[in-house]
Amino acid sequence: EGAVYAEVRRPCRVMILVNPHSGRGQALQLFTGHVQGMLTEAAVPYTLVITEHQNHARELVRKADLSQCDALVIMSGDGLLFEVINGLMEREDWQEAIQTPLGILPGGSGNALAASVHHYSQSPPAWNEELLLSCGFMLCKGLVGSMDLVSIHLASRQRLFSFLSLAWGFVADVDIESEKYRHVGAIRFLMGTLVRLASLRVYQGRLAYLPVKEAPTLPIGSIKSNQPPSTPQHQSLCSSLPCRLIPNTSPNQNSRHNHNSTNSNHNTLTNSSNNAITTKRPETQSDGKTRAPEDSLLPGLDQPIPDSWTVVKEEDFVLVLAIYQSHLAEDLWTAPGAMADDGVIHLFYVTAGISRPALLRLFLAMEKGGHLACGCPHLVYEKVKALRLEPVSPQGMITVDGEMVEYGPVQAQIHPGLAKFICG
Template identity: 90%
Template sequence: METDASDPDPSHQRNGFVGVLYGEFSDTLNDRVRYSVSLTESALTIQRISASPGRTKVVFNLTDCVGCRAYRGPDSADVGAYFTAYFYPFKRRWMSAGLTRQRVEQCFRVALVQDPLANLLEAERWAHAIRDASVLQAPRRDGVLYTEVRRPCRVMILVNPHSGRRQALQLFTGHVQGMLTEASIPYTLVITEHQNHARELVRKADLSQWDALVIMSGDGLLFEVINGLMDREDWQEAIQTPLGILPGGSGNALAASIHHYSQSPPAWNEELLLSCGFMLCKGLVSSLDLVSIHLASRQRLFSFLSLAWGFVADVDIESEKYRHVGAIRFLMGTLVRLASLRVYQGRLAFLPVKEAPRFPKGTIKTHHPPSTPQHPSLCSSLRCRLAPSTSPNLCNSTNSNHNTITNHTIPTKRPEAQSDGKIGAPLDSLLPGLDQPVPDSWTVVKEEDFVLVLAIYQSHLAEDLWTVPGAMADDGLIHLFYVTAGISRPALLRLFLAMEKGAHLACGCPHLVYEKVKALRLEPITPHGMITVDGEMVEYGPVQAQVHPGLARLICG
């Protein structure tokens, strides 16, 4: 017989039980096996009812629960009803000391009376209570302000089927689709057909239909979505639409960063996808900084990840030919570019963060990141003694080839807005015109020969490149790295290898400089080269940037 939280059972009172629900249900496969089930605000506790002493008890933290559903069984003659709760707790990896989220479901049969409808109503009561409690118990990081995606939420999921190893759609159906069903999240799947397709869609979409926009691809597709939102006349409202990322590309930098911000154990590949899918189902939203970038042609872009020139940009673009091999493309591109290391001439200036301590020029600000387990990587077998910064492995997946059908037509709200220099976009108060000198408060770098310049605003530059151990998605900072000429090829390679563990800032390197800045300007002098924004190649020439703290919203944990 099932009772509620006021159950007078003295054993519960002796144990200090103050619950939400308590009941006794049978096993779905064997009706003779019964369980006592207790639901509190933070946990679901399951104990097999047995005459033997020392009954085993299993406790599931509702922080790990994505949803619960009630339903009738397939047999119409069965008067019972069922409810199943879905959990993704951390468990040991197979043949590894590491932890990763793994799916666990708990299913119970409700047959309190001979009335099928009454049993179904009771199962629904439990499913509703578990869902509500699990939303309140979403994992939160101390010091971060969160809101929640409206429930039930309506999600548009944009998939680039050609990102990474061209497996994004298969990864979605194989790993994410079921989680969304378990979490009762309705979604519309949109398959992008060509470059800038996503930008065009969100620029014209009626965003009132959607509670979140989720990207299943590499970082390049999110770059399109953000700039499509900022193209709109109602950009201030549009950019507040929560954005989610599911890793389906080669680098997956933002996905790796979000996973890192959640303080979860390190994860890669499908484990990272499972983690991001879990955070999407929990639906917590925090702030995301965007960086406004001005090009020489007066075009203005909005970036969420990075601005790169030199070695990093070269590897990212030149490794496109190896896209079919997945994330290893960056390692291959790095080795090729190291074989013929280039030096670029240019001028660099930046506005340092006032609170940051000043260091003598030519030295590096050191940071001692927490130790992290070594993860599987082709680079991990190499031991690194030297540890400075910025790395060749670019986090991004571009949208260069899209040849698929769109599964859904997005209704339009208003005509296409002007994208370049439109009135009303956030004001870049820190930036002079590109044809004007920088203010006296800026720092001008004397060295003019660079191997690379990298401005990054997330913790990771790729799944296996922990570039800024202390970064947060809304720290209001541009983390600026540059490597000057004179560094040897082995030393540069060691920098990138050390970055796998976030150890590159723990040791000094005379050619590496790291600064926290609010704005910057880069003026290439070398006539030919590549500049990338979020891994997408942009016009080559003078460029400047300013951070806008918390301009967008990000689904994270």
Template identity: 90%
Template sequence: MEKDASEPEPSRQRNGFVGVLYGEFTDMLNDRVRYSVSLTESALTIQRISSSPGRTKVVFNLTDCVGCRAYKGPDSSDVGAYFTAYFYPFKRRWMSAGVARQRVEQCFRVALVQDPLANLHEAERWAHAIRDASALQASRRDGVMYTEVRRPCRVMILVNPHSGRGQALQLFTGHVQGMLTEAAVPYTLVITEHQNHARELVRKVDLSQWDALVIMSGDGLLFEVINGLMEREDWQEAIQTPLGILPGGSGNALAASIHHYSQSPPAWNEELLLSCGFMLCKGLVGSLDLVSIHLASRRRLFSFLSLAWGFVADVDIESEKYRHVGAIRFLMGTLVRLASLRVYQGRLAYLPVKEAPKLPKGSIKAHLEPSTPNHPSLCSSLPCQFVPNSSPSQNSLHNRKSTNSNQNTISNSSNNAITTKRSETQSDGKTSALVDSLLPELDQPVPESWTVVKEEDFVLVLAVYQSHIAEDLWAVPGAMADDGLIHLFYVTAGISRPALLRLFLAMEKGAHLASGCPHLVYEKVKALRLEPITPHGMISVDGEMVEYGPVQAQIHPGLARLVCG
């Protein structure tokens, strides 16, 4: 087949993309079926060439493309070459009103001349142009340029074979492995062999060999990885290694949160895995807040998801015995704990976020609002969909149960921004530990600028820094991965079992904050302290049980990096 004489030559390099391409190619399986194919900066358009009117045209958005490859045919006598593009567009689910990403493969045979090398060169030109245009579209999403994992990247994927129902490895090989191959993402698979294996590995590994660390498990394995990175002498550089998550556990809260931040339609199970695999292949990187948590033993942990005491921690830990049933373990644990609802006595204090004053109508926001962070972040660019206002009942409860002192600033910090001193360089050149400038010692009183909740009976205290605490529990609809906030919830004693169950059912749709429950309090905070008085109980961090006793925490905005789109 001869090249179309009207085909324009590639334009000069423009913003990382070589201009419009046009060609006519045949079907991979049938040389009599011909297509006209055109590539622009945003789309690949395919139209079947036929004599009949109304030719079918299919347009693929390049934001849905993970890769494209060129290759020779299996028959050595075939002078043609081939290129195949891989797309994961949203399509209607089978027997469902919803949509989810589904794989579509488009393959074309290039036989412009009788020279096999010339045909292969043309196929490679198309594959290269499609990959470049796809990467450019991804990095420009929402009109902002984003950080991107270096290409070709080297990825370490850590798989916990026992997570969830023990199917993480099968899920990886069945749903993700092929996608990574299509996207030309080289990876090394590491199967964890025991608890804290991942923590020990990343504490010692040469991170210069890896462009990203990816976890195929539940949230617990990422907790290990983050704390292993923060225990390194070069923690400040190590924690900048992009982190990815592929849901293979029971809770999968961070995976659900990242999917939500991408503004994609709701997804669960394998559809959520496919979405996270797609985002890993696209390789866009945003910022991730971490929370520094101090325990009574003076041990310090770093958390990316949640700190829980009471009902939520009980369900998290006690439902481990049902791990073999998968995500339904949390429902089983919830019903068991509701049947014998516990109440815990303790003290709670926190540093509230001072909300920016509402602007009068007609004011110019651009001149009055704080500037955006100087780091490119996909996650932070997405708008909050729901920012609840406290109901009158919540406000009256808060005023009745707590004491607010004046809003003086704490030493080295303020209510509006964290001026944390990140690290100091010692005389031997090593980086010292991260400084938590908002937190006093645990045996010292909290600063006067904190809000202190009087000694109270609690059903639960939950501090969250992502939108979800499980695949199907949308805890903070307005949260973002790098919003610099701890979203603090507590439920006081006196709530009935049916009312508590209704709260969690409402959380499936993110509607619990609008329920008007008088026992539920929600605050945005920068730091908090919890002091249990009840002698026995459970505290969990990112779903993992930690020592029981006084605990305090502080947010560190954008400390880590997250593959999130």
């Protein structure tokens, strides 16, 4: 009942990477219990790979024959996808490799991308198994959209690609300190937040950013912009093929919305890079080869901030968070307006002086995306294309997509729509 079958010419081949230790250590059981049957019913052939150690997925993806693979799906938290994306970007053929559609099945304790992707599909909020079913269903449907990536430079000249967040201060501390509570699942972030609130501290540093130039708002009834009308960017996973199976009912009883491909909220923002600095520094690898994509908005980390950037006056922070998806965790709707391919880094920072209760209020309001309406004078939100953060405090933590990276000066810029992801 409720299923429309279409002809199968060539089935899509999916590689599913599972981190058996993610979340409560049940990712594999969750896969066999909730997803396997769905994939079998939808006739999606897949290869299951169980990761054996950290960076296993990264090495595997770096060397894999991707011509045999129509999608790379990870069943874990955000950390494993971070490995996969960086593995793809380390390949000589990165430009092609990063076109491989990426899927996420929430199996970790930090499932921010899964929560975001579910949110973009206009479904009512879902958690745990319900979120997993929603993501499994999207995988069966096989619609593909574009996703921004952010290129991140560290002091050691290492360069990373990030799909979710860059955090310093309170959020980074909670990210890392709460890893020891991974066995409790997604609630680890609430526990970590409460623990960190007790030892709230201030972090000294300098922050600067390149703001997004908002298009001037035109009076109603005035001339239309010369941009083409926005069209949905969805493609099918095996784009040249008819879909295998498109059940027209969602397994998620609560989601009564239609899962069709004509959502209007996946439009690519085609802002050309405004304020691009003119001297381009090609990324050079150790072997002297030029490695694209170039970060045309970023000067060297040792170079001064360009004039077109905004330098934040305050130098005492409680947190700095750059996020480019809607959700920071399953129950933290941090960037309410964010879309996967909006071409924007949503930059939040909280300045020193905020009280513990006020900070807690912000995080509690974030569950429903209400933190910006709290009227908190310490919370600042900017849409940016690039940023630089120079910590002055000798100690602290910086995380990228929830993973700890080298502490020190860091800068980042957006690459609109660089990756492809399976969406609803």
